[in-house]
Amino acid sequence: MKHDRKCQYKLYNFLAPKLLATCLRYTPSRAEAEDVLQESFIKIFAHLDTFRLDSKIDTWSIRIMLNILNNKFKWTYKYANRHDEIETAENITEVSIKNEGLEYDDLLKILHTLPELHRNVFNLFEIEGYTHKEIGEMFEISESTSRVYLYRAKILLQQTHKKLNY
Amino acid sequence: MKRAIPENIEELGAFYRSQMADSKVSVPDTLWGAIEKSLPASVLSTDAGASSTVTNTSTQTATVQSSISASSSAVSSTGSTLVGATVKAKILTGVAAKITAGVLISSGVVTTVYVANNATDKEGAVIENVNESIPNNANNQNTILYSDSLQLENAQESENQFDVDSKTDAAATKAEEAASKEASNINQKNKSELPVPSLDEKANTPPVNSTEKEPAAPVIDSKQEDAQATPKQQEPQSTNEEVTTSPQESKNDAPIKKKTFFEKKAAENKDSAGVLFKPKK
Numbered sequence: 549m550k551h552d553r554k555c556q557y558k559l560y561n562f563l564a565p566k567l568l569a570t571c572l573r574y575t576p577s578r579a580e581a582e583d584v585l586q587e588s589f590i591k592i593f594a595h596l597d598t599f600r601l602d603s604k605i606d607t608w609s610i611r612i613m614l615n616i617l618n619n620k621f622k623w624t625y626k627y628a629n630r631h632d633e634i635e636t637a638e639n640i641t642e643v644s645i646k647n648e649g650l651e652y653d654d655l656l657k658i659l660h661t662l663p664e665l666h667r668n669v670f671n672l673f674e675i676e677g678y679t680h681k682e683i684g685e686m687f688e689i690s691e692s693t694s695r696v697y698l699y700r701a702k703i704l705l706q707q708t709h710k711k712l713n714y
Numbered sequence: 715m716k717r718a719i720p721e722n723i724e725e726l727g728a729f730y731r732s733q734m735a736d737s738k739v740s741v742p743d744t745l746w747g748a749i750e751k752s753l754p755a756s757v758l759s760t761d762a763g764a765s766s767t768v769t770n771t772s773t774q775t776a777t778v779q780s781s782i783s784a785s786s787s788a789v790s791s792t793g794s795t796l797v798g799a800t801v802k803a804k805i806l807t808g809v810a811a812k813i814t815a816g817v818l819i820s821s822g823v824v825t826t827v828y829v830a831n832n833a834t835d836k837e838g839a840v841i842e843n844v845n846e847s848i849p850n851n852a853n854n855q856n857t858i859l860y861s862d863s864l865q866l867e868n869a870q871e872s873e874n875q876f877d878v879d880s881k882t883d884a885a886a887t888k889a890e891e892a893a894s895k896e897a898s899n900i901n902q903k904n905k906s907e908l909p910v911p912s913l914d915e916k917a918n919t920p921p922v923n924s925t926e927k928e929p930a931a932p933v934i935d936s937k938q939e940d941a942q943a944t945p946k947q948q949e950p951q952s953t954n955e956e957v958t959t960s961p962q963e964s965k966n967d968a969p970i971k972k973k974t975f976f977e978k979k980a981a982e983n984k985d986s987a988g989v990l991f992k993p994k995k
Contacts, residue, residue, distance in 0.1 A: 652737050
């Protein structure tokens with residue numbers, strides 16, 4: 549497998565659409581997401597022999613990708629203070645959604661209105677299924693801080709939804 | 715699937731998860747090329763022969779695929795997974811294969827199987843045409859990869875068999891394997907033994923009875939066999955019902971002759987093996 553290009557291509561076809569969708573939730577642009585995806589696959593192929601059978605290969609690959617994202621964007625919020633004043637939807641980036649119903653791209657736009665730490669905590673906890681402990685270790689913050697940021701993210705999302713009349 | 719955004723803040727997480735967790739985005743075609751270029755030499759195929767061995771894969775692909783589909787039904791019917799299992803496969807075309815160091819990546823229903831190119835025969839010589847990925851179209855949920863070495867043994871064996879040795883599934887898979895083997899044997903028997911009525915016979919038989927009583931030759935689906943039937947149930951169905959004719963049919967085929975006195979006596983004087991003996995006086 550490690551030396552078999554055809555197998556590698558099959559694995560790439562299987563994983564790439566999901567990894568790219570995940571990556572887009574964390575990166576500000578598609579170009580950056582594709583860069584991260586490329587880097588992730590190099591690492592996945594190089595370390596495939598270390599993959600253990602106790603998890604799914606897509607979960608394992610997403611973890612590799614999140615580590616790359618973490619290194620690339622320096623997700624260290626050591627100095628983030630959970631007592632900081634909460635942002636309001638008025639302050640966050642404008643988002644325009646033309647569709648009547650919310651599609652994947654629209655939800656992605658809404659997610660990207662959140663400040664980075666809020667968005668990352670929300671993504672990791674709610675969508676990827678990480679625990680607050682794992683998030684805390686990743687971002688060098690305490691578990692309780694992670695909880696606070698998750699709550700704030702939800703409030704901001706709710707405000708954005710109201711603003712958009714959803 | 716579109717869903718209204720929940721007003722309750724507690725439900726927001728579940729909403730986003732349902733809409734985004736399993737989402738997929740189309741990947742640009744050029745990306746694989748870029749990845750391929752930037753892969754280090756240690757990750758890429760080192761010998762040129764590795765990719766050139768995939769020259770005549772059509773037979774191998776078909777045969778391995780059919781073996782693997784037997785495995786997938788075994789997995790799904792028992793409900794347990796085969797993670798970490800050693801997988802032995804006997805390929806239907808007559809080449810028996812054993813995946814000795816097969817690595818089973820992911821669990822659940824088998825969808826794609828990758829067989830690596832390190833296949834060797836008993837003497838250790840590399841066997842060509844085994845390096846191929848085999849899509850199994852049963853379900854498209856997970857991927858299973860068998861990597862590293864695939865050793866072929868007992869080449870040119872002509873059995874329809876598939877073994878999956880697993881700590882959890884050994885018994886279930888053996889039963890299923892036996893069922894599918896028997897089903898295929900029965901299928902072959904039926905094809906060869908079913909009488910083909912001649913024009914004269916057709917003329918002799920009344921039309922109503924012939925259509926009602928003669929069932930069509932059964933097409934036994936091996937998948938159905940795996941899921942439903944046990945080997946014991948299959949035996950009487952196929953051989954007895956299909957090949958022998960019913961009493962009504964035999965009545966219609968020819969008028970019953972009355973046995974003469976001498977014929978009756980001769981029948982009585984035959985033992986169970988049909989050998990004539992003299993009655994004791």
